[in-house]
Amino acid sequence: MAAYAFQRLLLMIPTFIGITLVGFLIMRLAPGDPAELRAAGGLAGAAGAGISVDKQASIDVAVAQWRQQYGLDRPLHIQYVIWLKNLITLDFGESFKDNQSVWTKIADRVPITINLNILSILVVYLVAIPLGVYSATQRNTFGDQVTTVVAFILFAVPTVWAATMALVFICGGDFLYLFPPGGLSSVDYDPSWPWWKKLQNQSWHLFLPVVLLSYGGFAGLSRYMRASMLEVLGQDYVQVARAKGLAERLVIMKHVMRNSLIPLVTMLASLLPALIGGSVIIETIFSIPGMGQLGYESVRARDYPTVMALYSVSAVLTLVGILISDLLLSVVDPRIAFGRRQ
Amino acid sequence: MNDSRCELSSAPAAVSTPRTATADVGLWAGVWKDFRRNRIALAGYYVVLLLIFTAVFADFLANDKPLYLSYKGNSYFPVLRSYLVDLKLRSRPAELLNIDYKKLEGVAAVFPPIPYRQTDVDLFAPLEPPSARHWLGTDRLGRDVMAGMIHGSRISLSIGFVAVGIAVVIGVILGALAGYFGSWIDIVVSRLFEIMLSIPTFFLLITVAAIFRPSIFMTMAIIGLTSWVGIARFTRSEFLRIRNLDYVTAAISIGVSSRKIMFRHILPNALAPVIVSVVLGIAGAILVESSLSFLGIGVPAELVTWGSILNEASGATFAWWLAVFPGFAIFITVLAYYLVGEGLREVLDPRLRGLR
Numbered sequence: 001m002a003a004y005a006f007q008r009l010l011l012m013i014p015t016f017i018g019i020t021l022v023g024f025l026i027m028r029l030a031p032g033d034p035a036e037l038r039a040a041g042g043l044a045g046a047a048g049a050g051i052s053v054d055k056q057a058s059i060d061v062a063v064a065q066w067r068q069q070y071g072l073d074r075p076l077h078i079q080y081v082i083w084l085k086n087l088i089t090l091d092f093g094e095s096f097k098d099n100q101s102v103w104t105k106i107a108d109r110v111p112i113t114i115n116l117n118i119l120s121i122l123v124v125y126l127v128a129i130p131l132g133v134y135s136a137t138q139r140n141t142f143g144d145q146v147t148t149v150v151a152f153i154l155f156a157v158p159t160v161w162a163a164t165m166a167l168v169f170i171c172g173g174d175f176l177y178l179f180p181p182g183g184l185s186s187v188d189y190d191p192s193w194p195w196w197k198k199l200q201n202q203s204w205h206l207f208l209p210v211v212l213l214s215y216g217g218f219a220g221l222s223r224y225m226r227a228s229m230l231e232v233l234g235q236d237y238v239q240v241a242r243a244k245g246l247a248e249r250l251v252i253m254k255h256v257m258r259n260s261l262i263p264l265v266t267m268l269a270s271l272l273p274a275l276i277g278g279s280v281i282i283e284t285i286f287s288i289p290g291m292g293q294l295g296y297e298s299v300r301a302r303d304y305p306t307v308m309a310l311y312s313v314s315a316v317l318t319l320v321g322i323l324i325s326d327l328l329l330s331v332v333d334p335r336i337a338f339g340r341r342q
Numbered sequence: 343m344n345d346s347r348c349e350l351s352s353a354p355a356a357v358s359t360p361r362t363a364t365a366d367v368g369l370w371a372g373v374w375k376d377f378r379r380n381r382i383a384l385a386g387y388y389v390v391l392l393l394i395f396t397a398v399f400a401d402f403l404a405n406d407k408p409l410y411l412s413y414k415g416n417s418y419f420p421v422l423r424s425y426l427v428d429l430k431l432r433s434r435p436a437e438l439l440n441i442d443y444k445k446l447e448g449v450a451a452v453f454p455p456i457p458y459r460q461t462d463v464d465l466f467a468p469l470e471p472p473s474a475r476h477w478l479g480t481d482r483l484g485r486d487v488m489a490g491m492i493h494g495s496r497i498s499l500s501i502g503f504v505a506v507g508i509a510v511v512i513g514v515i516l517g518a519l520a521g522y523f524g525s526w527i528d529i530v531v532s533r534l535f536e537i538m539l540s541i542p543t544f545f546l547l548i549t550v551a552a553i554f555r556p557s558i559f560m561t562m563a564i565i566g567l568t569s570w571v572g573i574a575r576f577t578r579s580e581f582l583r584i585r586n587l588d589y590v591t592a593a594i595s596i597g598v599s600s601r602k603i604m605f606r607h608i609l610p611n612a613l614a615p616v617i618v619s620v621v622l623g624i625a626g627a628i629l630v631e632s633s634l635s636f637l638g639i640g641v642p643a644e645l646v647t648w649g650s651i652l653n654e655a656s657g658a659t660f661a662w663w664l665a666v667f668p669g670f671a672i673f674i675t676v677l678a679y680y681l682v683g684e685g686l687r688e689v690l691d692p693r694l695r696g697l698r
Contacts, residue, residue: 015537018536018537022546023546026546026549026550027553152684156625156676157673158633159633160633160636160669161652161670161673164656164665164669165665165666165669167659168655168661168665169662174660174662181659269539273543273544276542276545277545278544280544280545280548280637281637295548296639298552302552303552304552307552308549311545311546311549315541317542
């Protein structure tokens with residue numbers, strides 16, 4: 001298992017280099033190099049209208065200094081190595097907006113988004129697996145058809161629409177007030193509350209964001225689960241299990257489900273980028289102070305270093321997710337980790 | 343019948359079926375015949391046609407100029423005329439310059455069903471609920487929502503088609519190279535797939551959008567550049583399969599060039615499954631565009647899109663009409679493309695038979 005994990009980790013290196021290379025190239029494709037961008041960003045921040053000649057000269061000097069300091073006068077591949085080193089040591093530079101270190105800006109926002117995504121992944125699988133099993137075992141009945149249609153429609157509902165509709169109709173506008181319109185906890189949230197009250201308050205706030213973030217995922221995944229179940233159900237060993245008199249419940253739970261889960265675990269890897277993207281929308285609409293909201297604000301403020309840092313962090317998170325799904329896969333399907341060597 | 347189609351999509355098109363005269367037309371005529379039988383997919387197809395119609399004739403459906411005007415004894419067709427003016431073929435009639443058509447008296451004028459443009463600001467009627475005057479209400483600047491939605495269909499349609507067009511070119515070429523040549527090219531391209539799939543695309547999009555000036559062409563390009571992987575994977579696996587068929591071996595043995603084999607002989611037969619992912623890709627591109635324009639990223643602020651109308655609802659939560667209608671338009675569009683895609687998949691992909 002450890003050897004397998006190590007092997008997967010090694011295989012991830014080229015992917016990591018590829019993703020960071022894309023980020024690096026985008027940064028370099030931008031008009032002007034980071035030093036010029038920084039100068040322009042700093043000026044925009046200071047609302048520097050009407051630059052005089054000697055001011056322009058001092059800007060040029062500063063730009064040249066930054067260039068040297070950040071190694072921008074070196075060849076491109078060395079710049080990439082420097083950039084990569086900064087990435088690994090979490091040195092993302094300073095924000096154009098307020099000159100704070102980017103890392104301190106994002107450090108307390110990353111966990112919020114991670115928690116939101118983990119909750120959503122749990123919801124996705126906890127809903128998709130039973131739905132898929134139900135659909136497959138009740139194949140072509142009325143219940144299966146209803147599930148199919150509902151899942152198909154849900155899959156087509158755009159997150160932005162669902163979220164806006166929720167905000168307008170059930171979050172205390174002119175209509176119902178079932179859920180709070182935003183934030184992670186109430187304004188009068190008190191850390192000295194008993195744990196159940198804290199939990200109640202927070203889950204009340206998180207309910208809508210998590211549901212909105214995950215409905216597309218479980219609608220899609222329940223279809224995969226159904227297809228995968230049907231495929232396994234048609235195999236000979238299932239017939240053998242039934243023939244030897246095993247209860248149908250046991251056949252489904254013990255023999256069919258475990259094998260149908262294999263493709264579903266690999267779906268985790270493609271679910272993650274979608275979830276991280278979705279959290280930009282959800283966090284912005286429900287003002288949740290996570291990575292997504294910061295990303296949105298930084299884009300509006302043209303704060304490139306923060307945006308780049310968020311891109312890198314989300315890329316790393318996705319890679320970690322892929323690694324976890326690989327490891328889970330070897331748990332669900334032991335052949336993957338040990339089979340080749342036997 | 344079913345069996346003959348199975349053969350058709352896995353064997354070269356030169357195998358003709360009794361159904362049709364020429365094989366090339368035969369596949370698509372057969373596809374249409376089977377597709378038509380699926381009522382729901384057909385409904386999706388008609389919705390797509392309706393959307394294309396709306397986008398093409400947007401100027402005739404929602405415009406502040408009349409379609410026909412009889413003024414001082416002359417007949418005018420101001421909407422048509424404005425096309426000629428745009429093309430610099432004609433100039434605007436001098437007597438109609440700086441005229442408010444709606445305030446002309448004693449003239450016969452035929453207005454489009456929605457007598458507003460999406461850009462007509464009416465500061466005296468902001469955030470009006472739906473009424474006989476404004477069918478779907480107005481937004482914060484008093485712009486007619488219906489007009490905005492009609493003209494917004496142009497943007498979502500063109501983004502869908504152009505972005506997927508870019509994705510098809512990249513995906514088909516890379517997939518074809520990987521599937522046909524195999525060896526190290528395949529390894530490199532497959533690695534590239536993996537990288538593209540692990541990239542958090544939406545974050546990449548907003549990163550690029552932050553760096554470049556917002557423009558609709560930029561948005562099309564980025565969506566296209568980040569969404570080719572699905573198409574490339576399908577193309578690759580089809581090429582892998584077809585490459586080993588006898589007719590390709592025959593073509594190689596008589597010395598046909600690789601390029602010709604790939605694009606003249608293999609590609610037409612590999613197209614069927616790719617088309618499904620193209621249709622689904624259009625839906626995906628429209629979804630991404632609506633999310634981006636909802637956030638106001640990547641598209642110019644003055645452009646009225648379905649996403650930008652929807653966004654106004656989050657700032658004025660009592661204005662339910664700003665949330666319901668544009669969002670429904672995005673939903674119906676995406677659903678229609680999904681239905682067409684699924685319908686095509688059932689017809690084109692024999693592997694799915696028996697699963698449903």
